[in-house]
Amino acid sequence: MILIKKMENYFFVTTGVLFAILILDFTGCSKPIKRSDKxxxxxxxxxxxxxxxxxxxxxxxxxxxxxxxxxxxxxxxxxxxxxxxxxxxxxxxxxxxxxxxxxxxxxxxxxxxxxxxxxxxxxxxxxxxxxxxxxxxxxxxxxxxxxxAIQAMFYNKDLFDKAGVSYPDEFWTWEDLVNAAQKMTIKDSNGIVSQYGLLVVDIWYDMIRYYGGHIFNDAKTRCIINNPTNREAIKFLYDLFYIYKITPSGYEREQTGMGYSEAFEMNKVAIFPAWSHLVINFKKNQRLNWGLSYIPRVKGRKRLVMCAxxxxxxxxxxxxxxxxxxxxxxxxxxxxxxxxxxxxxxxxxxxxxxLNHFLNTPNEEINIYNKILMDSLQNTEMRELELYKTQIPYAELKEICNNEFIKCLRANEQNVERTLINIEEKVNRRLNDE
Known part of the structure; x- marks a missing residue:
């Protein structure tokens, strides 16, 4: 009986305490519990x-x-x-x-x-x-x-002026570019180049599209890279390196230890087709007197500009x-x-x-360049789009292509046709595995 009585007292005391706590909580007198609804x-x-x-x-x-x-x-x-x-x-x-x-x-x-x-x-x-x-x-x-970002053609005004070459404009073709770059490529008596007229980096896909070529059929089920249009496009690109010799190959560029745009920024290159975001770098370079123009077009074709x-x-x-x-x-x-x-x-x-903040800056020359960039959007497409839209993961497909183009354009160990044949065969074998 005594034990039962003690338990009853404990029950009433405990219940009373809990009841008091509840009253305090509901009346807002207790310390609020922090909650985050975010x-x-x-x-x-x-x-x-x-x-x-x-x-x-x-x-x-x-x-x-x-x-x-x-x-x-x-x-x-x-x-x-x-x-x-x-x-x-x-x-x-x-x-x-x-x-x-x-x-x-x-x-x-x-x-x-x-x-x-x-x-x-x-x-x-x-x-x-x-x-x-x-x-x-x-x-x-x-x-x-x-x-x-969109492609543009940067050029070194001082090197153009020194060679007596007119600045590029919207009518330039790739043939015009070659003629100008030849006049601004300087070699010593031993054939060592001290100044290149042109610098191009990894534009095999771009050149194929400039010429109107394709990598795949419309259904993206077959690789068709080895066709006459593409052979003409890549042969032209190959000639820039090894026939005209107006641009350093990837191997030659690596030997200098210079990065993507350093040769242009150091006044060692006259013409540099590249991406619009480099404007911010060139604006900061007080030693570089640069200009910006449209990407050249292939003769007989409309201009095509890559974007990213x-x-x-x-x-x-x-x-x-x-x-x-x-x-x-x-x-x-x-x-x-x-x-x-x-x-x-x-x-x-x-x-x-x-566009007011982009086309009406305090720098009138930059406004002209920005207008060129916006005008270029009229004839643009996403770079490497055909490589994105296949059953093969992009990274794998790009590796297949790059490995072959390195042999051709970087190391000059393989001709254009063999390069395209190898890519087509390897990609189609991979597509057949899917």
Whole structure:
């Protein structure tokens, strides 16, 4: 009885304490429990530290503060393979940087969220068609672009003036370029080149498309790279290195220890077809008196200019698709793109972009160059697009092609026809395996 009585007393005391706690809690007198209603979105991007800060700034300015964003850096080395493994392994990733070259591979593995129904048609129509096409597979959109770079022809005004050569204009053909570059290629009595008229880097795909050639049939089921048009295009490119000798081969360039654009920046090259984002580098170089013009056209054909882009995609496994779509829309918006334009990494990437900040800068010469870049969009396509749209992963396909072109264009160990035959045979064998 005594034991029962003690238990009854314990019960009433305990109940009373709990009741008091509940009263305090509901009346707001207890210490409030901190809760976070924010949903955390994980974004990953493979970037160098200097560039990573730009994205951090863009993301920090995301207007909806009810959504928490965690921005994580991925190492540049083999980021594609690492990302595939992380997603397949169930890692929490909502949004990640996506290059058009890898859309097919990620989409085929079922790792991307389809976006067609996530955005209004009017919003999607504001992107240039070649950008949307690059981020799509079988008419399904899997990513949106953040930036846009386009090819241009840079030239050294001092070297042109010294040689008495007129500056390039919109009417230049590749034959005009060769004639000018020959006059500005300087060799000593031993044949050692001290100044090249031209520098071209890895443009075999570009040259094929300039000539109107194709790598695959329309269905992308057969490689047809060994055809008369492509042989003519690659033979012209080969001649730039080994017949006209106006541009250093890849091997010769490596021997100098110079990087992608260093020879041009050091006044060792007169003409340099390259990407628009290099404008920011050249503007900072006080020793370089440079100009910018249109990419030359192949005689008898319309000018074609290659463009490139990076963008963002959403993991199909995201737990927060609504919030991720909202962030993706912001990352691919004009507001975010303006930051990249200011940095020099992009030209405006929307059809109805406000071009005032791009075409009306305090520097009138830069305004002229920027207008050339925007005009070039009238005849552009995504670089290496045909390599993106096959059953073979882009990285594997590019390796097959590059290994053969190295033998031909870099080392001069293999003729043009044998190079194209080898590529066609290897790629078609690989397609037959699919």
């Amino acid at each position: 949903k955390t979105i994980i974004i990953k991007a493979p970037e160098a530290s200097s560039y990573f800060g730009v994205y951090e700034k863009i993301i920090n300015n995301f207007p909806d503060k009810t959504i928490k964003i965690k921005f994580q850096r991925m190492e540049n080395d083999k980021w594609r393979q690492k990302l595939l493994l992380e997603i397949a392994g169930g890692s929490i990733i909502d949004i990640f940087r996506m290059a058009p070259a890898f859309v097919n591979e990620f989409a085929t593995r079922g790792q991307l969220l389809p976006l067609n129904s996530c955005f209004e048609k009017k919003q999607l129509a504001n992107y240039y068609h070649f950008l949307i096409n690059a981020f799509s597979m079988n008419d399904t959109i899997y990513g949106l672009p953040e930036n846009l 882009s990076q963008g963002w995609a959403i993991s199909k496994n995201t737990k927060y698709p609504k919030e991720s779509i909202k962030i993706l829309s912001y990352l691919a918006s004009e507001t975010a793109n303006k930051q990249l334009v200011k940095l020099g990494d992009s030209i405006p990437h929307l059809k109805n972009s406000d």
